[in-house]
Amino acid sequence: MVDIIGCARNLEEALNLVATMPIEACGEHSLVLVGSMEILIREKGLRKNPGCSLMEAKDGIIHELFAGDITHPKSKEIKEALEELLQTSFGLLTTTAGTPIRIVKNLRMCEDFHTVMCGASLIMRREIVLRDNIRFHHFHDGMCSCGNLW
Numbered sequence: 001m002v003d004i005i006g007c008a009r010n011l012e013e014a015l016n017l018v019a020t021m022p023i024e025a026c027g028e029h030s031l032v033l034v035g036s037m038e039i040l041i042r043e044k045g046l047r048k049n050p051g052c053s054l055m056e057a058k059d060g061i062i063h064e065l066f067a068g069d070i071t072h073p074k075s076k077e078i079k080e081a082l083e084e085l086l087q088t089s090f091g092l093l094t095t096t097a098g099t100p101i102r103i104v105k106n107l108r109m110c111e112d113f114h115t116v117m118c119g120a121s122l123i124m125r126r127e128i129v130l131r132d133n134i135r136f137h138h139f140h141d142g143m144c145s146c147g148n149l150w
């Protein structure tokens with residue numbers, strides 16, 4: 001079945017079929033099929049569709065974001081926001097519940113991230129102390145000590 005669909009050049013449908021095949025039913029045969037499909041993909045120079053998200057921004061414009069895409073006009077800001085979220089996530093994973101998360105940044109945090117940190121302190125019930133290159137921000141219960149002067 002996979003070969004028939006694959007030969008009909010509907011590779012995505014064939015890949016979806018392979019992905020939904022019960023592995024126990026086919027055992028080693030499905031591994032052969034998956035291996036064949038990977039070889040076919042490489043030989044044809046095809047690529048699987050990247051992850052994609054659609055998001056409505058505050059201006060009402062729908063943005064289409066692809067995984068690994070650096071052509072979006074806001075890709076630099078997106079990358080910076082992701083790095084800031086990664087730092088905060090690391091703080092959550094490596095600190096004890098109930099203790100403050102302390103972050104020092106060499107750059108000024110963006111306004112959107114400031115809003116996220118306010119929400120994170122409320123939702124996670126954690127104090128977040130963040131020093132950027134302008135001032136200290138103490139986030140607690142959804143508020144910041146800077147009075148949202150950011």
Ligand SMILES: [Zn+2]
Pocket residue numbers: 114136137138144145146147148149150
């Ligand atoms: Zn602040």
